[in-house]
Amino acid sequence: MSWVLSIPLIIPFATAVVAFLLRDRSSGRWVSVLGSVLSLLASGVLMAVVWRDGVIAAQMGQWAAPFGITLVADLLSAVMVVITAITGLAVAVYALSDITEEQESMGYHALFQVLIGGVTGAFLTGDLFNLYVWFEVMLISSFGLLVLGNGREQIDGGVKYVALNLVSTVLFLTGTGLLYGLTGTLNLADLAVVVPQVENQGLVTVIAILFMIAFGMKAAVFPLFFWLPASYHTPAFSVSAVFAGLLTKVGVYALIRMFTLVFTGDRGFTHEILLWVACATMVTGVLGAAAQNDFRKILSFHIVSQIGYMILGLALFTPLAIVGAVFYLVHHIIVKANLFLVSGVAQRLTGSTELSRIGGLYKSAPLLAVLFLVPAFSLAGFPPLSGFWAKYILVKASLDVEAWFVAFIALAVGLLTIFSMTKIWGEVFWKPHPEGIDPEMTRLPRGAAWPLMLPIAAMAALTVAIGLFPEPFVAFAERSAAQLLDPSDYIATVLGSAR
Amino acid sequence: MEVVVSVLVGVLFAAAVYMMLAGNLLRFLLGLILISNGANLAIFAAGRLTAGAPPLIPEGADEPIGLVANALPQALVLTAIVIGFGLFAFALVLALRAYWTFGTLETDEMRAAEPREDAK
Numbered sequence: 035m036s037w038v039l040s041i042p043l044i045i046p047f048a049t050a051v052v053a054f055l056l057r058d059r060s061s062g063r064w065v066s067v068l069g070s071v072l073s074l075l076a077s078g079v080l081m082a083v084v085w086r087d088g089v090i091a092a093q094m095g096q097w098a099a100p101f102g103i104t105l106v107a108d109l110l111s112a113v114m115v116v117i118t119a120i121t122g123l124a125v126a127v128y129a130l131s132d133i134t135e136e137q138e139s140m141g142y143h144a145l146f147q148v149l150i151g152g153v154t155g156a157f158l159t160g161d162l163f164n165l166y167v168w169f170e171v172m173l174i175s176s177f178g179l180l181v182l183g184n185g186r187e188q189i190d191g192g193v194k195y196v197a198l199n200l201v202s203t204v205l206f207l208t209g210t211g212l213l214y215g216l217t218g219t220l221n222l223a224d225l226a227v228v229v230p231q232v233e234n235q236g237l238v239t240v241i242a243i244l245f246m247i248a249f250g251m252k253a254a255v256f257p258l259f260f261w262l263p264a265s266y267h268t269p270a271f272s273v274s275a276v277f278a279g280l281l282t283k284v285g286v287y288a289l290i291r292m293f294t295l296v297f298t299g300d301r302g303f304t305h306e307i308l309l310w311v312a313c314a315t316m317v318t319g320v321l322g323a324a325a326q327n328d329f330r331k332i333l334s335f336h337i338v339s340q341i342g343y344m345i346l347g348l349a350l351f352t353p354l355a356i357v358g359a360v361f362y363l364v365h366h367i368i369v370k371a372n373l374f375l376v377s378g379v380a381q382r383l384t385g386s387t388e389l390s391r392i393g394g395l396y397k398s399a400p401l402l403a404v405l406f407l408v409p410a411f412s413l414a415g416f417p418p419l420s421g422f423w424a425k426y427i428l429v430k431a432s433l434d435v436e437a438w439f440v441a442f443i444a445l446a447v448g449l450l451t452i453f454s455m456t457k458i459w460g461e462v463f464w465k466p467h468p469e470g471i472d473p474e475m476t477r478l479p480r481g482a483a484w485p486l487m488l489p490i491a492a493m494a495a496l497t498v499a500i501g502l503f504p505e506p507f508v509a510f511a512e513r514s515a516a517q518l519l520d521p522s523d524y525i526a527t528v529l530g531s532a533r
Numbered sequence: 534m535e536v537v538v539s540v541l542v543g544v545l546f547a548a549a550v551y552m553m554l555a556g557n558l559l560r561f562l563l564g565l566i567l568i569s570n571g572a573n574l575a576i577f578a579a580g581r582l583t584a585g586a587p588p589l590i591p592e593g594a595d596e597p598i599g600l601v602a603n604a605l606p607q608a609l610v611l612t613a614i615v616i617g618f619g620l621f622a623f624a625l626v627l628a629l630r631a632y633w634t635f636g637t638l639e640t641d642e643m644r645a646a647e648p649r650e651d652a653k
Binding site for chain 2: 196200204
């Protein structure tokens, strides 16, 4: 079984090597696309196996758990790997037209594939220290992508991104060391068994908070999100799309994993903090967005706001809330990456992302306008798009536990999201271009339009599909939430597969 | 022994936080070295310290005899040092680049990506 788990990891890294060797040729970009297609196939196989057999695990190098490094996939891991591959493929196609030859020769495609590999590894590992290593793989490649091209703004954004992410990394490492000192194990499944037996539960809670801060920084929750709006609007559009879709979500995934599997002993304390963090994140994110006047800066603040919803699902910790968190996670990655891709096309056509300097896209590029509306309305939670069901489940979950105030915040933030989206709509699409030019699609060079529009259309179609046929996705999220809330299967598979 | 190392870790963290809050990128990076060394020492101490007992298995035995040093934290620290070194090298080059671009390392004056609204 181990190949099912290791192939999705091997493909991106192998692709990265080939893409790096071919970085000065046009074939390099097609290698990246091919690798992404293969990743998608491999993740599909992984998903099918996990759906059929339940949790699967493999011990690397035949070192039995809990001593060796375990790769493990439950439904949450599997779906995150699939979504990573989908986003990876969409962005790899988009990059065909978006990334310049200069950026390619600096190794864009190799860094991109390493990033995808790092993200996939973080989702698949069952070992805390190995998770740290995957975080680092992801970080170093994201550093490279962020400053690729050496723009003034990129360097500035890069400094803040690098600095705060390195601090969070050190906190993660310290937490890992202390947890090891307390329990003597690093295997997540083994930790789930050993941590409740630790005598001094107060210390466990302290370490839990350390992890909460470290992962919270990665996930960009209040008040640790400042690096995100400082940097996400600076790199190439492909890069900010893949960052927006995936990177913060790795933090959210790590929070969900640790706070459903390991740190569940003192929920009255830890999950209460998470609940208020979630509310503050939703509100500050959406208010920050309202104050911005740049396409990508608005979207960046909305990432922060949307992270709040996922943390909310984790914090409420009822079966329905976890279903909501998983559903939200999946829906959000598609929608958010897509919005950034749209902003890239808008910039190509009109020459800027400053709202005051662009306009007229509704008249000259109606297809793009429709394709913007789908993810934008989904983000705000309009029926029948995917975001409606995600928000509906979370609001229902908070009403079920009589958390009226939380439900109110979630709804009010949805309303304010519409405000930002209509602002973009009005400024970018409806109002005429301030310089009187007609930003038509034909302004793009020949053959440059389809790699930009195809991924946007595909992901918008996916959003509509999830919205119109939510039942299989909710059923999936329910099974996944059941696995998260009762990790006995996860633990038994990891520790039992030592044979 | 663990107590001494723990105190050292505390001192390193405190000094590192002080440096990192100084508002200068170079001091931040020096703080970063200190704090990552602090974290490495914390892992080392968390694995319990033993003096003069290498984790060697005598010939003919299946496991080490008596109390020996814990080898796992050393492997972890080694990995963390290597990773930390790579990241630090990148951060240092980035800082140099930032200095060339902006002519300053004062973080308050680095506003290229987020210009002040009232500066215009």
